[in-house]
Amino acid sequence: MDTRRGDIFSITLAGLSASLVHVNVTIEHDQFGTFELAGLDEDSWELTRRRVATAIYNTLKRNDLEIAVEITPTGTNNHGGQLDLAIAVAVLLAFEQKSLPSTVVLGELSRSGEVQHVRGILPALKAASTSHAIRHAIIPRADAAEAAHAGLDVRVVDHLRDVLDSLRGSHVLDPAGPRRSTRSYERDLAEKPFMMASVRRALEIAAAGQHPLLIIGGAGRTSAALKLPALLPSMTADEAIEVTSIYSIAGLLEAERGLLGSRPIRLPNYRDATLEKFLGRDDPACPGGVRPGEVSLAHGGVLFLDELLEFRRSDLAALAVALAKGESSGFPARPLLVGASCACPCGFRGDEGIRPCTCTRTEIQRHERRLRAVFDRYFDMQVVLPSVFDVAKPERSEVVRRRVAAARTARAAMAPESETGSEHALWSFAQKRGVLPSNWPKVLRVARTIAALADISGVRAPGKRHVYEAIQFS
Numbered sequence: 001m002d003t004r005r006g007d008i009f010s011i012t013l014a015g016l017s018a019s020l021v022h023v024n025v026t027i028e029h030d031q032f033g034t035f036e037l038a039g040l041d042e043d044s045w046e047l048t049r050r051r052v053a054t055a056i057y058n059t060l061k062r063n064d065l066e067i068a069v070e071i072t073p074t075g076t077n078n079h080g081g082q083l084d085l086a087i088a089v090a091v092l093l094a095f096e097q098k099s100l101p102s103t104v105v106l107g108e109l110s111r112s113g114e115v116q117h118v119r120g121i122l123p124a125l126k127a128a129s130t131s132h133a134i135r136h137a138i139i140p141r142a143d144a145a146e147a148a149h150a151g152l153d154v155r156v157v158d159h160l161r162d163v164l165d166s167l168r169g170s171h172v173l174d175p176a177g178p179r180r181s182t183r184s185y186e187r188d189l190a191e192k193p194f195m196m197a198s199v200r201r202a203l204e205i206a207a208a209g210q211h212p213l214l215i216i217g218g219a220g221r222t223s224a225a226l227k228l229p230a231l232l233p234s235m236t237a238d239e240a241i242e243v244t245s246i247y248s249i250a251g252l253l254e255a256e257r258g259l260l261g262s263r264p265i266r267l268p269n270y271r272d273a274t275l276e277k278f279l280g281r282d283d284p285a286c287p288g289g290v291r292p293g294e295v296s297l298a299h300g301g302v303l304f305l306d307e308l309l310e311f312r313r314s315d316l317a318a319l320a321v322a323l324a325k326g327e328s329s330g331f332p333a334r335p336l337l338v339g340a341s342c343a344c345p346c347g348f349r350g351d352e353g354i355r356p357c358t359c360t361r362t363e364i365q366r367h368e369r370r371l372r373a374v375f376d377r378y379f380d381m382q383v384v385l386p387s388v389f390d391v392a393k394p395e396r397s398e399v400v401r402r403r404v405a406a407a408r409t410a411r412a413a414m415a416p417e418s419e420t421g422s423e424h425a426l427w428s429f430a431q432k433r434g435v436l437p438s439n440w441p442k443v444l445r446v447a448r449t450i451a452a453l454a455d456i457s458g459v460r461a462p463g464k465r466h467v468y469e470a471i472q473f474s
């Protein structure tokens with residue numbers, strides 16, 4: 001047997017950015033059979049070599065081949081086994097003396113040769129699709145739904161033998177079909193419990209201006225937050241791909257779901273909140289070796305922190321830094337921040353109809369001071385939840401969402417703050433109503449959003465009535 005050569009492309013990820021990897025294989029006849037693997041980093045080399053060599057043996061049934069695999073760039077990692085299938089396919093191509101031009105291959109192999117789910121298929125293929133060199137992809141069938149959105153000709157396989165059979169012409173690989181996704185995670189405003197008008201208004205303004213919102217009260221804090229994602233404008237195709245990619249890398253994408261259709265909401269609990277959970281951490285199971293944090297899993301949607309005062313101050317400060325940067329551990333991180341807290345330590349202040357508050361006056365004052373400090377640092381708006389719900393059915397979220405989308409456009413078209421010239425009059429108006437200089441910038445920000453929501457009447461700058469309403473949320 002002459003020396004035979006084969007090669008194929010695969011992809012590795014670091015955060016959401018992808019790099020092409022080239023797999024080169026040389027096969028010669030050797031009565032003892034060997035499998036050499038070069039170019040992988042030390043962490044993944046030995047397990048990959050054993051797994052892939054066994055899968056190839058179980059598929060080709062040949063133990064008289066001297067196989068040498070070389071991966072470039074050298075030092076490439078194989079987190080989650082995403083390169084397994086590419087290595088095996090390059091061997092089959094060499095053995096069969098075939099080629100698969102313009103193709104990337106991704107998938108983990110079991111030792112028996114089954115092709116298994118890998119994380120990060122969508123961001124990997126999406127990146128590959130921007131390269132003129134890549135037109136086709138071969139991936140695990142388990143990942144067909146998300147791959148269908150990548151803009152490549154994608155074929156799916158169950159077993160390494162499927163690839164061998166297709167190279168020999170006895171099998172045609174199935175295409176990955178597109179799937180529709182739903183908005184199932186969202187709660188509609190017109191679903192019970194109906195929020196009171198003041199709360200719905202706060203949610204609408206927060207959504208329109210991307211204003212961090214603090215919700216204070218007893219019952220209904222979480223149900224208020226759960227109604228926010230559906231009030232944000234529907235995701236564009238690019239946004240949906242970005243958000244789905246983050247979930248794919250975290251291994252949180254359900255197999256049957258293709259592109260995520262609704263904006264995410266994350267509700268990390270203070271009891272298991274660590275800085276790493278917030279900001280991302282090393283995780284060899286994730287492509288690129290880093291698992292996105294809650295701040296990135298909430299990207300494009302809502303990050304909801306209930307019982308806000310229970311979170312460590314240093315964690316909140318680090319979270320605020322990530323939010324200001326819009327990035328964490330290599331992943332985008334621009335969620336709408338929503339915090340919530342009871343109005344007192346025992347939790348029943350304002351809900352006295354359920355059970356009387358047992359806190360002392362001093363305890364309540366201390367609680368309020370702490371809440372005020374957190375509000376001043378991290379939030380634009382706050383709203384107190386009434387202890388009752390509305391009896392009348394409110395507008396559907398879709399109606400409010402349209403208003404929010406229009407307001408975002410109007411707000412973006414407004415003159416910059418320093419050019420409006422009317423700010424001094426507004427500031428003295430606000431000052432007379434008890435607004436402190438330190439809080440004025442956020443009151444003005446919120447007032448601009450309120451003016452944008454009223455833009456139907458052609459409002460182009462905030463006026464006193466907008467400032468007046470903004471003060472109610474400060």
Ligand SMILES: [Zn+2]
Nearest residue numbers: 344346357359
């Ligand atoms: Zn209390």
